[in-house]
Amino acid sequence: MIDKFEGKAMLRSVRRARAGLLAAAMVIACTLGAPASAQDDTMTAIAIPAQPGAIPLGTGPMPGTTATESWHKQYGSQFARNVTESTLTPFLPDPAKANGTAVIVAPGGGFMTLSMENEGWDVAKALAAHGTAAFVLKYRLNPTANDLADFQKALAAMFSAAGKPKSGPPTVGSGSAPAFPNIAPMLADSKAAFALIRKNAAQWHVDPDKIGMVGFSAGAGLTLSTALQAPETKPAFIGLIYGPMNKVDVPADAPPLFDAVAADDPIFGSAGFGIIESWKAANRPVEFHYFEQGGHGFGMYPKTTTSTGWFDEFVRWMRMHNWIKADQ
Numbered sequence: 389m390i391d392k393f394e395g396k397a398m399l400r401s402v403r404r405a406r407a408g409l410l411a412a413a414m415v416i417a418c419t420l421g422a423p424a425s426a427q428d429d430t431m432t433a434i435a436i437p438a439q440p441g442a443i444p445l446g447t448g449p450m451p452g453t454t455a456t457e458s459w460h461k462q463y464g465s466q467f468a469r470n471v472t473e474s475t476l477t478p479f480l481p482d483p484a485k486a487n488g489t490a491v492i493v494a495p496g497g498g499f500m501t502l503s504m505e506n507e508g509w510d511v512a513k514a515l516a517a518h519g520t521a522a523f524v525l526k527y528r529l530n531p532t533a534n535d536l537a538d539f540q541k542a543l544a545a546m547f548s549a550a551g552k553p554k555s556g557p558p559t560v561g562s563g564s565a566p567a568f569p570n571i572a573p574m575l576a577d578s579k580a581a582f583a584l585i586r587k588n589a590a591q592w593h594v595d596p597d598k599i600g601m602v603g604f605s606a607g608a609g610l611t612l613s614t615a616l617q618a619p620e621t622k623p624a625f626i627g628l629i630y631g632p633m634n635k636v637d638v639p640a641d642a643p644p645l646f647d648a649v650a651a652d653d654p655i656f657g658s659a660g661f662g663i664i665e666s667w668k669a670a671n672r673p674v675e676f677h678y679f680e681q682g683g684h685g686f687g688m689y690p691k692t693t694t695s696t697g698w699f700d701e702f703v704r705w706m707r708m709h710n711w712i713k714a715d716q
Contacts, residue, residue, distance in 0.1 A: 496605025
């Protein structure tokens with residue numbers, strides 16, 4: 389039974405997590421963080437690409453929507469919208485090189501779109517090259533207009549309502565923020581992903597106790613919520629890449645945290661370091677990288693800023709904890 393003091397503590401934790409997720413919901417990765425090369429920033433509708441090996445998670449259709457999944461291309465990368473059926477796509481290393489560690493990769497996009505390539509497949513392929521089983525989570529999304537032009541107009545309207553010019557991202561805490569998204573379906577998808585990997589651990593050469601999760605922007609918010617609000621998933625570690633920076637209530641058994649954000653990130657760069665302080669206060673392992681430049685949404689784009697090195701640092705951190713072998 390939870391007494392009133394424990395109940396209040398849990399409520400504070402949920403409210404703080406929601407505050408960070410609200411900020412993440414304002415971030416639409418497809419409009420931010422262009423690669424250094426001069427890629428076209430125009431959104432172009434594309435056919436739904438082949439997704440070999442994608443496994444339906446069986447969490448059901450997105451409640452209350454009749455939208456149909458659609459994809460577009462921007463900055464030379466592919467994005468999904470109106471995802472109503474969640475899937476998990478394995479990227480498995482050579483069994484002879486598998487180190488037993490698995491990472492669930494959660495792309496970002498403000499819970500309205502998913503940066504499937506830059507923050508999903510490319511990350512998973514890079515992890516698999518280091519002997520780590522990676523799984524891209526295509527989680528369900530809040531519905532948006534089926535027509536791409538209408539979707540772009542909705543984005544512009546959201547940015548304008550947030551008190552910033554239409555060409556730029558909103559400032560957290562200013563203006564009229566959009567309503568907090570219902571992430572219960574996304575959290576259910578995350579739980580199902582952990583369960584599926586553990587169910588197939590032997591087949592995929594995964595140690596059930598070495599399954600972590602890394603997320604980007606809104607995907608980082610989902611990763612944080614998974615660790616704090618779904619303790620049954622028991623992630624071995626979590627990585628938050630340009631995610632919420634607000635304070636949270638950290639349990640005594642919280643997983644080790646890797647956190648990376650750029651100082652010039654227009655959403656989280658000036659949001660303080662509350663989450664780092666929270667992990668330290670709980671005496672839990674935490675590694676933090678605060679890059680001078682990189683903006684928001686840099687992911688695996690080959691930019692000239694030091695933020696491009698986040699993945700190498702993440703691998704070094706995993707080696708330090710023996711989740712990746714020294715020679716991988």
